[in-house]
Amino acid sequence: MAEAMRFRLPTYTDKQLSDPKFSRLQINDLAAKIQQRDVALAERDKQLVALNGQTAKQQVQLDATKGELVKRDETINASNRQIAELLSANEDLKKQLERVTVDRPKIAVDDLVRQFSSSVERLNADARKTGGTAFLVDNLQVEIKAGIDVSNGLRLSQLPESAIGVESVSTLRFALKPNSVIRIVDDEAAPGPG
Numbered sequence: 001m002a003e004a005m006r007f008r009l010p011t012y013t014d015k016q017l018s019d020p021k022f023s024r025l026q027i028n029d030l031a032a033k034i035q036q037r038d039v040a041l042a043e044r045d046k047q048l049v050a051l052n053g054q055t056a057k058q059q060v061q062l063d064a065t066k067g068e069l070v071k072r073d074e075t076i077n078a079s080n081r082q083i084a085e086l087l088s089a090n091e092d093l094k095k096q097l098e099r100v101t102v103d104r105p106k107i108a109v110d111d112l113v114r115q116f117s118s119s120v121e122r123l124n125a126d127a128r129k130t131g132g133t134a135f136l137v138d139n140l141q142v143e144i145k146a147g148i149d150v151s152n153g154l155r156l157s158q159l160p161e162s163a164i165g166v167e168s169v170s171t172l173r174f175a176l177k178p179n180s181v182i183r184i185v186d187d188e189a190a191p192g193p194g
Helices: 014-018 020-102 109-130
Strands: 106-108 135-143 147-149 155-157 171-178
Touching (some): 014 020, 109 135, 109 155
């Protein structure tokens, strides 16, 4: 397009220029070339205006795309923060679950025996205080189904839920005997009026 708008004037001799017919022909040819150049320039200007319009539209689209990218990056960053928080919470829950699974209630064997002994003694003492017909706990038998923990002395630990079933139920057996009140009768007492 740029080559079409550029033209060179040819070199003419004086004899050629002195011929009016030749000069007119050259002038007409030059005028036609100038007109072609003007048409080409107008077409180029029209194309430039169209390109500028397209460039402006593309700039608007580019700005909108940049805005969307910024929003998307903010959403991604917020999502990454939320994912990190959820992963951290998940790790905390896993640790809590491990502690719950591992830290089942435990009791030392001697403490357990003392508690049973103390409870039976208290029950029997209360029964003796009431007087009259009362029952005492006799022949207590305890069968405890539990895990054994030896990490810090000998202790019994509660079975995990997966191990609890009919066969793992602890048993408590005891007999009750009446609290007999022994009365001493005085044989030497005077016989009543007869």
